[in-house]
Amino acid sequence: MTADVTLDVEGVADPSRTGPALEVTDLQVEFRTRAGLAHAVNGVTFHVDAGETLAILGESGCGKSVTAQAVMGILDSPPGFVTGGQIRYRGKDLLKMSEQQRRAVRANQIAMIFQDALSALNPVFTVGFQLAELFRKHRGMSRAEGRKRAVELLDLVRIPAARQRVRDFPHQFSGGMRQRVMIAMALALDPEVLIADEPTTALDVTVQAQIMSLLAELQRERQMGLILITHDMGVVADVADRISVMYAGRMVEQAPVHEVYARPSHPYTKALLESVPRLDQKGRQLSVIQGLPPTLTAIPPGCAFNPRCRYAREECRQPPVPPLYEVADRHASACHFWQEVRQDD
């Protein structure tokens, strides 16, 4: 094995990998459907630095997956359209690039792990083929070279007997092993930013922990910026550096992870944390957030969370949408009454 092969696959930390790798500013995505215009993402702003983990938290339908797909440029279009904002990778706006330039960024610089590996892997090709394809199409390698790299990748994500298993099809792997294949596929070209869209929801709890620690370890080794999209508060606490909480297509709170747990400053974040089952409250009724998230075709005026919020007042029901108030160092909340929320405990 040559030195360069080792470097590429082991992913030795690149010294140039510092500072913000991906910056998303005021991103807007809408879906033009027969039922009307759905505002899936309404001005989302976040950034992720090399070697950092940003968790994007929110319930189903809040726009987290759509944000990820918009960043990757794989929105189903129509009906989905990016209508505003910027997505900058290392300063270059991806939205201004040609389709061909964008394609070169995918997998090379920004890669993505999907939720359900069984449906996200092509059922009729071997995992070896699907991994080798990346090297063949992006690096111009031969089939044999690509297959060799595929074996190395499966080794990297600790799939036993990698040499034999490259010849297997996705359905021949267990759920956890399939998700490892997904991770291997995302890491193949050594991207600088990795977007993981609920990477562990389809797995059982013990396997979840293994996958998360593998992901965290590979991220540290390679100094990747990791965007972890999830609705699982438990997963976030362990691995994230910063958290962005999303509601109805907007960021409602952004803060370092310990800050969020210690002093949540948005009523939605607070309610989310209260609804996590806790051992010391065993036997008591679980706390829930009343009501449903708004339909994206009819988001309420003012603060989108107001119909479900126990702090809501007249001001919250009127436009404009509350801006992100700086509530502490690196901590922002989009609530007019954040001081009240913070004091309340």
Added chain:
Amino acid sequence: MGRYVIRRLLQFVPTVLGAMFVLHYLTSVAIQFTGNPVRAIFGDRTPPQSVLENLTRRLGLGDPCLEQPFNPCFSLFGKRLDAIFLHLDFGTDFNERAVTDIVAGALPHTARLTLIAILFELVVGIIVGVLAGLRNGGFWDYLVKVSTVLLIAVPVLVLGLLVRDFVNVKFGNVLRGVDGMPELISRGFFAPTWSSNHPWASLLMPGLVLGALSLATVARLTRASLLENVRADYVRTARAKGLASNRVVGVHTLRNSLIPVVTFLGTDLGALMGGAVVTEGIFSVPGIGRQVFAAIFTGETTVVIGIVTMLVLVYLIASLAVDMLYAVLDPRIRYD
């Protein structure tokens, strides 16, 4: 896989025997009601009783059970099985030409015809289906949807006659009147009926007619299945891998979309053989279909049974091959 193939081959035995018995019974009942078909050889002359009886016996129709309505004639069936399977003797027609010779002469024409039809329906059907699927809701999609409905609605018999009269005869006559028109075109592709001078070229139109109905089905299947697959998660993954859209559609989507098309192909082979009887009749192609057709009219039961038995075998082998192909296309299918 090996065990599966053996099991399928064993299943051939009851299928072939069953098909043969049905054929035997139907032809026997036909003779029991319409009388000895051998008389037809003599036209309106009445042959001496002894000559007729001699000839009837020689042609294997001397069994008295053929004069008793609805008698299944088991002993005759036994004799037929014995001749075919133990002596590989498929019998003769009334001119004492061996059925195997008839088949050997006719089979190449039918094989060519079916090949043209299959190539046409697969190549054009898949291309058109993919085009319609990618342009879902657009002009091409509607054009394909409307034209395939038309093709499916028109029976092969009608389509065949229309094509023969308007394309091969009328349009062909115009071509044949043009000076310097290559013979391959005027008397080959557009020959009014099949011509032995252009055994391939003059099968083009009959082949297109034969494949037209299945072409419509293939196009619709491909379109529907492609539409189902373009939104699949693995297609999204393929795009996230930064692959060119040609590869995303041509490799990742198409491979999955073709699985139902291959399934259809298995059953379609039977339909093509049935359609060949009609198409060969319309375009006077001296293929298997025409031989069967003629033999049914003259009551040459040995010919009917011999040829149809061989067709049953061809169909069984072809559908086994398609099932094997199916497993190659979709690795999730296991035969054990």
